[in-house]
Amino acid sequence: MEKWIVTGISGSGRVELLDGVRQEAESRGRRVSVHDVGELIKREAIAHGIPIVDERFLDMDNSQLRLLRASALKEVELRILKQPEVDLHLIGIHATFRWKGRLIPGISYPDILRLAPDGFITVAHDVQEVMDTNRRNPKWDEYTLPTLQETQEWMMVEEFTTEVMAEVLSRPIFLVCRNHRIPNLTDLLLSDKKRIYLSYPITAVQETQPELLEEIQGPILGKLEDLFVVFNPLAIEDMPLASPRAKEGLLEFVEQLTPQAVELIKARTIERDFQFIDQSDAIVVFYMTDKLSSGVLAEIYYAKRNQTPVFMVYSGKKSPFIEDAVTVIESDIASLLSRLEEFAKNRHKNLQQPGGQVMIGEGIAPLTATPEVE
Numbered sequence: 001m002e003k004w005i006v007t008g009i010s011g012s013g014r015v016e017l018l019d020g021v022r023q024e025a026e027s028r029g030r031r032v033s034v035h036d037v038g039e040l041i042k043r044e045a046i047a048h049g050i051p052i053v054d055e056r057f058l059d060m061d062n063s064q065l066r067l068l069r070a071s072a073l074k075e076v077e078l079r080i081l082k083q084p085e086v087d088l089h090l091i092g093i094h095a096t097f098r099w100k101g102r103l104i105p106g107i108s109y110p111d112i113l114r115l116a117p118d119g120f121i122t123v124a125h126d127v128q129e130v131m132d133t134n135r136r137n138p139k140w141d142e143y144t145l146p147t148l149q150e151t152q153e154w155m156m157v158e159e160f161t162t163e164v165m166a167e168v169l170s171r172p173i174f175l176v177c178r179n180h181r182i183p184n185l186t187d188l189l190l191s192d193k194k195r196i197y198l199s200y201p202i203t204a205v206q207e208t209q210p211e212l213l214e215e216i217q218g219p220i221l222g223k224l225e226d227l228f229v230v231f232n233p234l235a236i237e238d239m240p241l242a243s244p245r246a247k248e249g250l251l252e253f254v255e256q257l258t259p260q261a262v263e264l265i266k267a268r269t270i271e272r273d274f275q276f277i278d279q280s281d282a283i284v285v286f287y288m289t290d291k292l293s294s295g296v297l298a299e300i301y302y303a304k305r306n307q308t309p310v311f312m313v314y315s316g317k318k319s320p321f322i323e324d325a326v327t328v329i330e331s332d333i334a335s336l337l338s339r340l341e342e343f344a345k346n347r348h349k350n351l352q353q354p355g356g357q358v359m360i361g362e363g364i365a366p367l368t369a370t371p372e373v374e
Contacts, residue, residue: 008123177235201293
């Protein structure tokens with residue numbers, strides 16, 4: 001039995017994502033319990049006779065909030081003890097609340113110690129989707145609804161706080177997207193699949209090879225998900241907000257698309273993709289265009305600096321600079337997928353030949369096994 005704490009700000013779709021994982025796990029004959037701490041807090045308030053109005057729940061005195069949270073988490077502990085047959089407990093909770101200019105803790109260090117989680121997940125989502133969801137929530141009004149800039153900052157604080165909690169306890173942490181496909185996300189928690197980051201020149205492909213984009217996001221992604229847990233950069237689509245054309249279709253956000261907000265969108269996109277690489281066992285690059293992609297090159301060299309293997313399909317003329325950074329280069333998708341199948345099956349393979357030479361194309365010597373280091 002494992003316990004994972006799953007955080008995410010209001011509007012991130014955290015609870016819906018966890019319910020999806022639970023249903024998928026049950027379809028596989030596995031037992032997963034989802035504990036929504038927010039709902040449990042409301043039940044505890046009713047049980048203790050504390051008047052509660054959802055629209056102004058966070059206006060409650062801090063001491064009452066702490067008491068209700070402690071009671072709710074005690075209920076989670078009791079439920080876990082009563083369900084020894086459950087394979088996985090997912091505890092959904094806010095790391096932080098942002099309310100009327102205040103930052104309110106959603107969980108404390110003693111709470112975490114008592115729960116003793118095996119790992120942490122924090123859920124990210126398109127910032128526009130988060131804002132649309134929160135706008136429909138009656139607890140927010142025109143004066144309290146976080147702006148585009150504030151919503152992004154709240155997500156950053158939520159992710160950072162969760163990361164600190166994981167680091168203090170020396171537990172794994174994963175950033176996942178609300179739009180991560182549920183079966184593949186379930187694999188992250190209930191299988192030993194390796195994890196990869198999917199990299200390709202998104203803008204160039206969208207503009208010049210839309211059929212290739214459809215292939216990557218369709219059958220290729222499906223094949224990769226059969227082998228790996230795949231972190232897909234297009235699971236979040238914030239970058240259209242940074243486009244000069246964004247204001248044409250987002251009238252309700254026009255005044256919020258300030259230069260500062262747009263720059264933060266760009267910075268968060270870069271940081272998020274690098275975090276996906278950090279939590280992956282390899283990155284897989286589909287570079288099938290003659291257009292220069294500074295983003296893909298940055299991801300390749302980021303992986304190289306962090307000693308993360310890079311698998312690449314590239315049909316152009318090989319450059320020694322690329323060869324130096326990439327672990328495996330193939331000239332067609334079928335050959336790359338074959339190499340990836342080999343990588344997925346064997347955790348003890350050394351991806352480089354003796355001497356560190358990169359393996360390119362056909363005729364590669366068999367990979368040599370290396371002992372696992374504990």
